[in-house]
Amino acid sequence: MDGESEADAPTDKDDVEDAPERGPLRRCIVTRESGPKEAMLRFVLGPDRLLVPDLAAKLPGRGFWLSARTDVLERALSRGGFAKAARGPVQIPPDLRLRIEDGLKSRIRDHLGFARRAGQAVCGWQAVKEWLLAGRVGLLVEAADGSAAERGRLLGRREIPMVTPLPAVELGGIFGREHAVHVALSPGRLAETVAREAARLAGFAPA
Incomplete structure (x- = not known):
């Protein structure tokens, strides 16, 4: 109480x-x-x-x-x-904190799924790289357990908003894969929503 x-x-x-x-x-x-x-x-x-x-x-x-x-x-x-x-x-x-964290992760997965079905998201190094070269990326979602060095090679000097809310296994499940390290979302409301939810979740990241 x-x-x-x-x-x-x-x-x-x-x-x-x-x-x-x-x-x-x-x-x-x-x-x-x-x-x-x-x-x-x-x-x-x-x-x-x-x-x-x-x-x-x-x-x-x-x-x-x-x-x-x-x-x-x-x-x-x-x-x-x-x-x-x-x-x-x-x-x-x-388990209040766990409920909050799980709930926020679920919302992120849901909105990434909406983006995938709407053709507003792709995953995988090559697909994401093509979107980056074409200027189609509004938000980059990287696996929380991915390599920072690999992210750097993918982005180069580009300044693209990026979040790391989920591990590769959870990102992969959204796209029907065993794992996914790189996900790109096109600019728009879904990308903005994922970014906001990821920011809320980041407030509960371990110190």
């Missing part, structure tokens, strides 16, 4: 007011900083006041927003941030 002592409770009125879920920005219940909702994490209370990560930000109910970083999540848990924001007891899943 998420609790907070009176000594830890904030005294600033702004720290206890509800942040309305309107407009493009949301306020983190821990840092009190506002940021684009797409770059943050939303949580809601489910049955029995169980805390549920709402990674798509579509579940009904009042949302609690956090900056997408491990240290912020740990502060929310250790200082009773969710209970304070909910103004009552909150049941915290013991």
